[in-house]
Amino acid sequence: MSRPASAYDLTKLPTRAPHSINKEQANRQLKRMRQELIELQDRLYAENRQSVLVVLQGMDASGKDGLIRRVFSGINPQGVQVHSFKEPTAEELAHDFLWRVHQQTPRRGMIQVFNRSHYEDVLITRVAGLISTEEAKRRFTAINAFEKLLQQAGTTVLKFYLHVSEKEQRERLEERVTDTSKQWKYEAGDEKKAQQWPQYRDVYEDVFQHCSPASCPWHIIPADQNWYKAYAVAEVLRDTMVKMNPQYPQYKADRPE
Amino acid sequence: MSRPASAYDLTKLPTRAPHSINKEQANRQLKRMRQELIELQDRLYAENRQSVLVVLQGMDASGKDGLIRRVFSGINPQGVQVHSFKEPTAEELAHDFLWRVHQQTPRRGMIQVFNRSHYEDVLITRVAGLISTEEAKRRFTAINAFEKLLQQAGTTVLKFYLHVSEKEQRERLEERVTDTSKQWKYEAGDEKKAQQWPQYRDVYEDVFQHCSPASCPWHIIPADQNWYKAYAVAEVLRDTMVKMNPQYPQYKADRPE
Numbered sequence: 001m002s003r004p005a006s007a008y009d010l011t012k013l014p015t016r017a018p019h020s021i022n023k024e025q026a027n028r029q030l031k032r033m034r035q036e037l038i039e040l041q042d043r044l045y046a047e048n049r050q051s052v053l054v055v056l057q058g059m060d061a062s063g064k065d066g067l068i069r070r071v072f073s074g075i076n077p078q079g080v081q082v083h084s085f086k087e088p089t090a091e092e093l094a095h096d097f098l099w100r101v102h103q104q105t106p107r108r109g110m111i112q113v114f115n116r117s118h119y120e121d122v123l124i125t126r127v128a129g130l131i132s133t134e135e136a137k138r139r140f141t142a143i144n145a146f147e148k149l150l151q152q153a154g155t156t157v158l159k160f161y162l163h164v165s166e167k168e169q170r171e172r173l174e175e176r177v178t179d180t181s182k183q184w185k186y187e188a189g190d191e192k193k194a195q196q197w198p199q200y201r202d203v204y205e206d207v208f209q210h211c212s213p214a215s216c217p218w219h220i221i222p223a224d225q226n227w228y229k230a231y232a233v234a235e236v237l238r239d240t241m242v243k244m245n246p247q248y249p250q251y252k253a254d255r256p257e
Numbered sequence: 258m259s260r261p262a263s264a265y266d267l268t269k270l271p272t273r274a275p276h277s278i279n280k281e282q283a284n285r286q287l288k289r290m291r292q293e294l295i296e297l298q299d300r301l302y303a304e305n306r307q308s309v310l311v312v313l314q315g316m317d318a319s320g321k322d323g324l325i326r327r328v329f330s331g332i333n334p335q336g337v338q339v340h341s342f343k344e345p346t347a348e349e350l351a352h353d354f355l356w357r358v359h360q361q362t363p364r365r366g367m368i369q370v371f372n373r374s375h376y377e378d379v380l381i382t383r384v385a386g387l388i389s390t391e392e393a394k395r396r397f398t399a400i401n402a403f404e405k406l407l408q409q410a411g412t413t414v415l416k417f418y419l420h421v422s423e424k425e426q427r428e429r430l431e432e433r434v435t436d437t438s439k440q441w442k443y444e445a446g447d448e449k450k451a452q453q454w455p456q457y458r459d460v461y462e463d464v465f466q467h468c469s470p471a472s473c474p475w476h477i478i479p480a481d482q483n484w485y486k487a488y489a490v491a492e493v494l495r496d497t498m499v500k501m502n503p504q505y506p507q508y509k510a511d512r513p514e
Contacts, residue, residue: 048351094305094364096410102359107351138409145402152395153353 008208010201013220015165017228026231033234034074040238043246044109045079050244051106051155054113054237057123058162059200060193061172062223064115067162070230071237072113081106084115097121097139098146105150118143119207126203127196136203140210147216156240157216160233161204162223166197265465267458270477272422274485283488290491291331297498301366302336304503308363308412311370311494314380315419316457317450318429319480321372324419327487328494329370338363341372354378354396355403362407375400376464383460384453393460397467404473413497414473417490418461419480423454 017026044050056064072080083104092100098118106112122139125131131139147157164172173194176186208218219236223229274283301307313321329337340361349357355375363369379396382388388396404414421429430451433443465475476493480486 091364094366095362096406096412098406099359099362102356105352105356107348109351142402142406142409145399145406149353149355149399149402152399155353 008205008218008220010163010205010220013163014222015163015168015224016222017225018222021228021231023225023227026227030070030227030231030234033231033238034071036238037071037234037241038075040241040246041075041079041111043248044111044241044244045076046109046248047246048109048249049154050246051108052111052237052241052244053106053150053155053157054111055117055119055157055159056113056115056162057117057119057160057204058223059164059169059197059204060190061169061176062162062164063172063226063229064162066226067230067233068113068115070226071234072111075111079109080111080113082113082115085117085120096142098142102146106155108154118146119211122207123200123203126206127199136206137210140207143211144213144216147211148213151215156244158236158240159211159216159218160236161208161218161220162229163220164223166194168224169197170194265462265469265475265477267420267462267477270420271479272420272425272481273479274482275479278485278488280482280484283484287327287484287488287491290488290495291328293495294328294491294498295332297495297503298332298336298368300503300505301368301498301501302333303366303505305366305506306411307501307503308365309368309494309498309501310363310407310412310414311368312374312376312414312416313370313372313419314374314376314417314461315480316421316426316454316461317447318426318433319419319421320429320483320486321419323483324487324490325370325372327483328491329368332368336366337368337370339370339372342374342377353399355399359403363412365411375403376468379464380457380460383463384456393463394467397464400468401470401473404468405470408472413501415493415497416468416473416475417493418465418475418477419486420477421480423451425481426454427451 044052056067058064068082072082085101088100101114101118104112104114122131122136122143126133126136150157173190176182176190208220212218219233221229221232301309313324315321325339329339342358345357358371358375361369361371379388379393379400383390383393407414430447433439433447465477469475476490478486478489
């Protein structure tokens, strides 16, 4: 079946690292970048003016948890918070879809990581047939306005899609059955998820199409290799924070001249 | 000084009741409408699908507290919540201006009353010179998107401006000094507020200009007489809820045929 052409054709975007870098180099550079991130986070916290929101999305088994561990370990946890969005509670469902998300946005000085996010409300809801295409369009508009609101209040929003291939996803999901160290990750329905790769691809492409203003693009990260994706995400985060250039405030206590 | 023509010229909009109604009639009808509201609220709560957000704005001494008492007394407090927005805390100021507001939006089945609201962030902040005209414009856009989000999730947003004349406001503020039963309302700066009527008028007119989409207009209520404003607000609320037409859900327990 042919699909409409798109700038975000996931079947054409790489899921593996470019040849210009190998695992050893990437790990060495990741280590160095983590040191830089430690200092940048310290300055961000002290400055208390700007904040960072890292939105992490990816299909099941794309390795979101491992990525958070690899990139953020070592950074002062006082300045970094991770929030995992699970299935909404009854109370959350009794409000608009951004209600619970807005409560978790970072205050000034903080780095907030969303492990899954408001985008689930235009992804899994569509694959499950819970919302119409029209409702998805309305939500795209609401999401763009929401992210703009955050940006105007000093929050830099970084959105990452961890891009795993259909084959890699299937293998990882199977490992959850065969590898005893990974069986704890197994969830009912994992087999079905592997078959839904094309449906998820379609709704993700629609998200990238509608929710990528110039000021807030998606970063599509090749994610079949864990070492590469951590390196790639850390690099975007480090470069972004260097540009934000947070400063330690000047000492300005009142004291006699 | 001449001002640009506007559909919302507050100096031309009435602050007193129309001649078609007197105090006695209004009070009698208010009593009847309150009975209707009690039933409508009960159905809204039972239906658990829609909600109502009443946004109350008005200059100091326009009588917001008294209005809430007059309109909502008698309605089941389990289904009505009032939230008064005070000066933002340090934690609230560390987020975007809608962060604290979003947390207070009504869940399904509820009537939520905002005693002051997100509009203070484009009113007092402008009179005090805390934000630029450009920032105010950005906030208008954010507010419109926010209210649309709520509407799309089933919340009917009703916005009331209690319109008192400059003269009436000054008299009420003076009573806070001379009338012992009203002295508790006195706040430092009340004298200054009375002088700021024209500045507040200007920023309010700007709000009405920019934040009145057809689906979410402002209701400008003549408010020099307490009996009239309660009647007028109750009427809009009653008519709106009649249109929302909440229904008691059908009994649908599982039981043998």
